[in-house]
Amino acid sequence: MGRSLLFVTVLLVACSGGKGPEETDPGEPSTSEDTTPSTTEPTTTQPTTPTTPTTDPFVEMGAPQVLIGIPNVDDDTLSGRPDWFDEAATDADFEELVITASDYEAVSYRLSWEGTDGMRVWSEGEVVLNDTLTELVVERTDELSVLVEFSWFNDSFELTVEELDDADEVLSTAVVELSSSPLLLTHHLLDSEQIWTIEMTLFGDNNAPLVAEYRTSFPTLYDAISKQDGGGDQWVQDEIEVGYATSPSGKRLNVVVDSIRDRGLKSWAASLNGPDMLSYTWGNGFANTLDSFGNLEITPPIDGYPAGRIYYGSVPGPNNFNVTSHPEADALYDFLAAQEVQEPFTIDTTWLCVGHVDEFMSWVPDPTAPRGFRFVYTDVDLAWQIMEAMDPETVLTKFAPRSSHGYITVQEMLDDTALRDLNEDLKLDYLDPILEKMKLEVGLTDEEIIRLPGLFEEACGPLVAALQPGMANLFVVNEGGQSYAVLADPFMRTDVTDQSADPFIDEVKALMPSSLELHFTDDWDMYHAMLGEVHCGTNGIRTPVDEWWVEQDVEVAR
Amino acid sequence: MSWMFLLTALAGTWVEDLSVVSAQCAADSAPCDHAQNVVMGPTRAGHSKVIGAVELELGALLLVLNRELDEDRAAALADYAGRMLAADSSGQWNAVWRGMATEHPVPQVRQLLASHTRRAQSKAAVGVAVAAAADVDAGVRQAACRALASHPDQLETLLVLLTDSNTAVREQAVKAIGTTRQAQAADALVGALADSAIRKSALRALSRVDLVRAKAAAQGLMEDVDAQVSAEARRVLAL
Numbered sequence: 001m002g003r004s005l006l007f008v009t010v011l012l013v014a015c016s017g018g019k020g021p022e023e024t025d026p027g028e029p030s031t032s033e034d035t036t037p038s039t040t041e042p043t044t045t046q047p048t049t050p051t052t053p054t055t056d057p058f059v060e061m062g063a064p065q066v067l068i069g070i071p072n073v074d075d076d077t078l079s080g081r082p083d084w085f086d087e088a089a090t091d092a093d094f095e096e097l098v099i100t101a102s103d104y105e106a107v108s109y110r111l112s113w114e115g116t117d118g119m120r121v122w123s124e125g126e127v128v129l130n131d132t133l134t135e136l137v138v139e140r141t142d143e144l145s146v147l148v149e150f151s152w153f154n155d156s157f158e159l160t161v162e163e164l165d166d167a168d169e170v171l172s173t174a175v176v177e178l179s180s181s182p183l184l185l186t187h188h189l190l191d192s193e194q195i196w197t198i199e200m201t202l203f204g205d206n207n208a209p210l211v212a213e214y215r216t217s218f219p220t221l222y223d224a225i226s227k228q229d230g231g232g233d234q235w236v237q238d239e240i241e242v243g244y245a246t247s248p249s250g251k252r253l254n255v256v257v258d259s260i261r262d263r264g265l266k267s268w269a270a271s272l273n274g275p276d277m278l279s280y281t282w283g284n285g286f287a288n289t290l291d292s293f294g295n296l297e298i299t300p301p302i303d304g305y306p307a308g309r310i311y312y313g314s315v316p317g318p319n320n321f322n323v324t325s326h327p328e329a330d331a332l333y334d335f336l337a338a339q340e341v342q343e344p345f346t347i348d349t350t351w352l353c354v355g356h357v358d359e360f361m362s363w364v365p366d367p368t369a370p371r372g373f374r375f376v377y378t379d380v381d382l383a384w385q386i387m388e389a390m391d392p393e394t395v396l397t398k399f400a401p402r403s404s405h406g407y408i409t410v411q412e413m414l415d416d417t418a419l420r421d422l423n424e425d426l427k428l429d430y431l432d433p434i435l436e437k438m439k440l441e442v443g444l445t446d447e448e449i450i451r452l453p454g455l456f457e458e459a460c461g462p463l464v465a466a467l468q469p470g471m472a473n474l475f476v477v478n479e480g481g482q483s484y485a486v487l488a489d490p491f492m493r494t495d496v497t498d499q500s501a502d503p504f505i506d507e508v509k510a511l512m513p514s515s516l517e518l519h520f521t522d523d524w525d526m527y528h529a530m531l532g533e534v535h536c537g538t539n540g541i542r543t544p545v546d547e548w549w550v551e552q553d554v555e556v557a558r
Numbered sequence: 559m560s561w562m563f564l565l566t567a568l569a570g571t572w573v574e575d576l577s578v579v580s581a582q583c584a585a586d587s588a589p590c591d592h593a594q595n596v597v598m599g600p601t602r603a604g605h606s607k608v609i610g611a612v613e614l615e616l617g618a619l620l621l622v623l624n625r626e627l628d629e630d631r632a633a634a635l636a637d638y639a640g641r642m643l644a645a646d647s648s649g650q651w652n653a654v655w656r657g658m659a660t661e662h663p664v665p666q667v668r669q670l671l672a673s674h675t676r677r678a679q680s681k682a683a684v685g686v687a688v689a690a691a692a693d694v695d696a697g698v699r700q701a702a703c704r705a706l707a708s709h710p711d712q713l714e715t716l717l718v719l720l721t722d723s724n725t726a727v728r729e730q731a732v733k734a735i736g737t738t739r740q741a742q743a744a745d746a747l748v749g750a751l752a753d754s755a756i757r758k759s760a761l762r763a764l765s766r767v768d769l770v771r772a773k774a775a776a777q778g779l780m781e782d783v784d785a786q787v788s789a790e791a792r793r794v795l796a797l
Contacts, residue, residue: 202599202609205609233600235602294602353603354602356602402644403608403638403642406677416677416708418704418737421733421737421766428790461673461697525609530607530609531603531607532601
């Protein structure tokens with residue numbers, strides 16, 4: 001059962017009261033048959049035998065309207081399967097439900113539900129409610145504590161809690177919505193906890209510069225994947241997307257969404273299962289490039305979406321000609337949409353050879369920005385402007401070899417009419433419309449947009465990839481209150497060792513937030529030349545702090 | 559003995575040219591045509607690409623390509639060989655280039671070999687693209703269009719492709735004509751405006767070869783039923 005999100009402010013409480021009979025207007029018909037829970041008040045059931053309260057002021061039964069937990073699908077026990085299937089009596093991932101007694105002269109509590117195999121309730125080391133056990137009656141105490149265990153994401157089920165008198169008549173009722181956290185994905189504003197790249201050499205080429213960058217700059221965060229463990233697959237961003245489930249009580253499950261892409265990193269991704277970590281693949285079948293997770297990104301928090309919004313590249317128009325070309329045909333995208341909190345939207349990436357949204361846009365933190373972030377977007381006009389201001393005879397050492405891009409000087413690029421037309425077409429037909437869509441979906445203002453210089457060239461037939469190493473294809477690291485962007489060295493210069501002589505780097509430094517420390521890294525051989533950049537080769541775990549539940553209009557137990 | 563010498567001495571079909579290379583390789587103490595001399599890796603898109611240093615001379619590289627049976631590897635080799643061929647100003651391998659670009663059984667190989675004529679150092683290499691323009695595969699004809707965009711003297715070939723039965727080919731042809739900046743193509747581009755499938759691209763191409771006529775045409779397209787065409791018309795009028 002999915003949760004319906006209603007967009008008003010939440011009230012966070014330890015417990016809120018159930019309702020007794022005196023709160024029902026005597027002139028109104030009994031509400032005992034009305035089982036539809038209010039979105040603002042606990043459900044009230046009229047007792048069949050009214051009982052006079054014995055204290056003043058009268059205290060109602062205390063129970064939260066909503067109890068949110070995380071699915072118990074990590075592998076704390078290292079049994080090789082999710083803990084849910086182990087049915088262990090204790091687990092730190094259970095969520096505690098506390099019921100406090102009212103002033104009614106009740107003698108017992110009755111907990112009941114219709115039964116579900118998606119959750120179970122534990123008491124004193126025993127399962128007391130599950131798909132077949134639907135009712136529990138226990139002696140009433142001042143406080144009743146039970147543990148709720150969830151099997152999966154974004155599930156919701158009602159639990160009725162009643163206080164009974166010695167004739168088993170209902171004195172007071174509360175309905176608690178037991179909800180499991182949805183799966184959420186992390187964005188670039190969250191603190192970094194771990195950074196992954198593969199470390200590999202391939203016939204003389206290697207990614208040593210990128211590895212050294214992370215190892216030197218972020219030694220406590222960086223974790224290199226060996227070439228063997230990574231199966232020689234440098235595209236760490238594409239194999240997995242890191243997400244999480246959290247609860248208001250502070251519980252957290254890390255989730256590795258393992259792509260159906262299944263190239264060299266497949267085994268490594270599967271090996272990440274363990275305590276507080278689930279690695280799981282949604283869907284199956286024949287993958288295409290759109291199923292890689294450089295094509296699955298998340299905005300920072302925006303209005304209405306406190307944990308950001310998911311976006312991914314897709315084929316525009318109805319999916320009536322090639323099912324496999326549409327990511328949304330996959331189970332994963334159905335699942336992500338069903339999580340509701342980070343409502344996905346799509347953009348057209350069919351003009352790119354690789355077809356991933358990370359190839360030309362990203363997000364960076366900026367405390368001075370209206371919403372704390374800037375949107376980074378590739379701008380072909382700016383690239384031409386910078387090049388036109390350069391000495392046209394500047395030799396472009398990295399671009400010159402025919403096995404590379406084959407442009408020996410800046411003048412050769414400037415003189416390539418087809419390259420100019422191609423990039424103008426891309427701007428008019430794709431980049432500008434996509435920017436408009438991002439403005440619409442995310443509410444971006446021009447002030448929030450940083451344009452980074454970059455051109456594209458044909459790479460697979462008419463489809464394109466970055467000509468200059470794509471700087472918008474960057475990876476943000478947040479550590480110790482400082483934000484960093486690791487991005488590709490554009491190499492628009494003769495002396496490849498002298499970044500200070502690169503006008504593209506100068507321009508980007510001037511455009512990016514002053515609070516952001518920029519690390520321009522040589523990603524040429526293993527990434528750029530193979531149609532990817534820094535972000536494509538990096539992944540990591542971030543600390544989720546976004547309170548995704550604040551869009552609900554109900555009282556949530558902390 | 560260099561391959562160049564042999565090929566000059568033994569003029570013949572492109573297959574014969576490669577046979578000469580093959581014979582020389584077989585006679586060499588260090589065989590020159592080993593496929594394992596070519597190192598490939600997967601691109602992010604999943605297809606193979608030649609990486610690292612390749613010791614093969616161009617003739618031997620073409621021989622390896624011609625022998626490769628795996629389509630993905632053959633395409634990677636064609637991409638790499640195409641770059642090398644384009645850099646070869648001697649034109650010594652143009653016959654092989656043309657032969658493989660028109661006769662190789664894998665369309666993607668023909669497509670890649672045709673596309674790399676766009677920036678060929680040898681002027682005669684444009685003949686490869688012209689030949690590819692008649693390919694049975696629409697993808698190869700599109701590649702030929704994109705290559706011919708950088709060869710304004712081959713406008714006639716592009717004009718023929720404007721009448722191609724395949725919409726994508728016509729679209730690439732009209733774009734390429736715009737890139738040639740040949741004002742004499744304006745009439746053909748105005749005619750292409752009648753083709754609703756490529757109208758937007760035709761208007762943009764016209765704006766690149768003759769802005770005055772493009773603006774005149776744009777006036778009549780402001781209310782086009784295709785929103786992309788009407789948007790392009792507004793853009794052209796604002797230029």
